[in-house]
Amino acid sequence: MRMHATVSIWQREHDGSYVAxxxxxxxxxxxxxxxxxxxxxxxxxxxxxxxxAAASDELCEEPELAMATAEAFARGKTTAS
Known part of the structure; x- marks a missing residue:
């Protein structure tokens, strides 16, 4: 199953990173x-x-996948990956 980020909660920072x-x-x-x-x-x-509290062990090809994985952790649906 493909995870999808809640793009509307993410803000782009001046350095190009994203926070939520x-x-x-x-x-x-x-x-x-x-x-x-x-x-x-x-x-x-x-x-x-x-x-x-947690951080990814692996790199994601797309920012949306990294966002979705972080959100899943925050929801308690996964462990760090």
Whole structure:
């Protein structure tokens, strides 16, 4: 099943990253550029009360997928991935 982000809750930051708040979590999606021997892609993290609660282990090809995964974590439907 393909996950879909709630695009309307996400705000684009000046540095090109995206932030949102959901269920008390501050969600953040950032771009990781390609480097020699490393993939490029989007990663997400969730903070609760200023402390990192979870972060992606893998990069996502599309920002919407990283957003949707972060939202699923905030809803309690998944673990960090």
């Amino acid at each position: 708040e959901m269920n008390g979590y501050k969600l953040h999606v950032t771009w990781k550029p390609e480097a020699p021997g490393e993939r490029r892609g989007f990663r997400w993290k969730a903070e609760l009360e200023g402390k990192e």
